[in-house]
Amino acid sequence: MSSHRQLHVKELSGNILKMKFMQRNREQQQKEEEEKEQQRALSEAHWVVDFDSITPENETKIESESSFMNFLEGGNIGRRSYQKFNNTIEKLAEEQMKEQKIKKIEENEQKNSVSDKEMVDRYKKDIGVLPTNKTEKRSLTNDKDNDSSNKKQKLNSKKSKDISKEFIKPE
Amino acid sequence: MSETEEFKPYTILPGETVSLDKYKNEKDVIKIGPGLLHEKHQISAMKAGTLKNYNNQKWWIDSSQRRYVPSLNEHVIGKIIAKTQDYFRVDIGSAHSALLSTLAFEGATKRNKPNLEIGALVYARVSLANKDMEPELECISATTGKANGFGELKNGFLIKCSLGLCRSLLNPNTPILTALGEHFAFETAIGMNGRVWLNTADISNTILLSNAIKNSEFLSAKEIKQMVKELVKQSEDDMEL
Structure with a gap:
C-alpha cells in the first residue's frame, strides 16, 4: 500500500500536493494507519485466560441460604387447627400438606435422574482425556501455527473439547 | 466418589471447620444453611448447635437461639x-x-x-x-x-419461645401439638420469629396449652405424651371440683 502511494507521489507535482483536498486525504490516511497500529497494540496487550488448563480446586458448587425455610424436616405448616375449631384453616393445612409432599417426591425424583452435566462427565471419561494445552494462545496469528502443529491432536479430541467448552462457561 | 458415607448429626461449635468431601455428591449443588459459612474452599461453623443434613445435599446447624433475624419468605x-x-x-x-x-x-x-x-x-x-x-x-x-x-x-393468646421450638412446631407431625390435638379443640399460628399464637374456646384451656407447649421444648416424644395425659387428667379433676 505505502509503496503504491509513493509511486503516485512521485508523479504528482508540488502544486497539486499543496492543494487542500490532497492534504486532507493524506491526513486521513495517516490517521487511519495510526488507529490501526493502536488497535493492534491493544489487542496484543490483551490476554485471555485459558480455561481449559485451569482445574478448579473445589468442583462442587456451594450455595448458602440465610433462612431456615428450606431446611425444615417434615414440612412447614404455620397455621393449624385441631378438632374442627376453625374449619377453613384445617382444610388449608391439609392442602398445604399435600402440596409439600408432592414437592418432596419431585425433588427426590430429580435427584435420581441423570443430569446433563453427569452425561458430559461420563462421555468425557469414555471418549478420552481432554487436551490441556498450556501454551495455547487465542490470538489470530498464533491460531494458525497451532492449527498445523496440533492438527492431529485436535482431530482426535475435537468433539469432546467442544462439549467441555460449552459447560465450563459460568452459568 | 460413588459411595458416600452415612452421616450422623453431631454437636458443633463456632469456628470448627466442616469437611463435606466424604459426603460429596459430584453432580449436585450443595446448599448450606444458617450457621454455616463458606469461605476460601472451606466451610466453617458460625453457631453452636447440631450439624444436620438432608440427602447429603442440604447442610445446616440446628440451634436454639432467641434472637430473630428476618429472612425472605419466613x-x-x-x-x-x-x-x-x-x-x-x-x-x-x-x-x-x-x-x-x-x-x-x-x-x-x-x-x-x-x-x-x-x-x-x-x-x-x-x-x-x-x-x-x-x-x-x-x-x-x-x-x-x-x-x-x-x-x-383475632382473639387468642400469644406466647414467646425459642426459635428452635418454633421450628419444631412447624412440622405437621410434631408430637406436642398432635398430642394436644387429641384432647382439645384449638387453633394455632406459628411464627418463625419465636412466637406462637393460640386460640381456644376456653381461657383455662389456653393457659393449659401454652404451658404445655412451653414445657415441651426439651422433652422426648414419650415424655410429651405422658405430660399431656397428666395435664388432661388434672384439668378434668379441677372441673369436677
Missing part, C-alpha cells in the same frame, strides 16, 4: 405498633420493626383498606429482608396472591 407473627395512611409498623421481634403495606392484604384496594388497631396481631410473610434495610411484610401468599391463612389473628 412466616412471622407481628404486633402492630403504629399506623400511617399507607403502612403499618409491625414489631416482629427483630432488631428493626417491619413495614406492612396496607395494600398487601387479600382484596385490599386504595378505597378498601383493612382497619387494624394498634396492638393487633398479624400473621405475615417476610417479603423483603436485608440487613441494611427495614424488613417488609405481606399478608398474601407469594404465588397465589390469596390470604392462605395470613392476616389478622
Whole structure:
C-alpha cells in the first residue's frame, strides 16, 4: 500500500500536493494507519485466560441460604387447627400438606435422574482425556501455527473439547 | 466418589471447620444453611448447635437461639405498633420493626383498606429482608396472591419461645401439638420469629396449652405424651371440683 502511494507521489507535482483536498486525504490516511497500529497494540496487550488448563480446586458448587425455610424436616405448616375449631384453616393445612409432599417426591425424583452435566462427565471419561494445552494462545496469528502443529491432536479430541467448552462457561 | 458415607448429626461449635468431601455428591449443588459459612474452599461453623443434613445435599446447624433475624419468605407473627395512611409498623421481634403495606392484604384496594388497631396481631410473610434495610411484610401468599391463612389473628393468646421450638412446631407431625390435638379443640399460628399464637374456646384451656407447649421444648416424644395425659387428667379433676 505505502509503496503504491509513493509511486503516485512521485508523479504528482508540488502544486497539486499543496492543494487542500490532497492534504486532507493524506491526513486521513495517516490517521487511519495510526488507529490501526493502536488497535493492534491493544489487542496484543490483551490476554485471555485459558480455561481449559485451569482445574478448579473445589468442583462442587456451594450455595448458602440465610433462612431456615428450606431446611425444615417434615414440612412447614404455620397455621393449624385441631378438632374442627376453625374449619377453613384445617382444610388449608391439609392442602398445604399435600402440596409439600408432592414437592418432596419431585425433588427426590430429580435427584435420581441423570443430569446433563453427569452425561458430559461420563462421555468425557469414555471418549478420552481432554487436551490441556498450556501454551495455547487465542490470538489470530498464533491460531494458525497451532492449527498445523496440533492438527492431529485436535482431530482426535475435537468433539469432546467442544462439549467441555460449552459447560465450563459460568452459568 | 460413588459411595458416600452415612452421616450422623453431631454437636458443633463456632469456628470448627466442616469437611463435606466424604459426603460429596459430584453432580449436585450443595446448599448450606444458617450457621454455616463458606469461605476460601472451606466451610466453617458460625453457631453452636447440631450439624444436620438432608440427602447429603442440604447442610445446616440446628440451634436454639432467641434472637430473630428476618429472612425472605419466613412466616412471622407481628404486633402492630403504629399506623400511617399507607403502612403499618409491625414489631416482629427483630432488631428493626417491619413495614406492612396496607395494600398487601387479600382484596385490599386504595378505597378498601383493612382497619387494624394498634396492638393487633398479624400473621405475615417476610417479603423483603436485608440487613441494611427495614424488613417488609405481606399478608398474601407469594404465588397465589390469596390470604392462605395470613392476616389478622383475632382473639387468642400469644406466647414467646425459642426459635428452635418454633421450628419444631412447624412440622405437621410434631408430637406436642398432635398430642394436644387429641384432647382439645384449638387453633394455632406459628411464627418463625419465636412466637406462637393460640386460640381456644376456653381461657383455662389456653393457659393449659401454652404451658404445655412451653414445657415441651426439651422433652422426648414419650415424655410429651405422658405430660399431656397428666395435664388432661388434672384439668378434668379441677372441673369436677
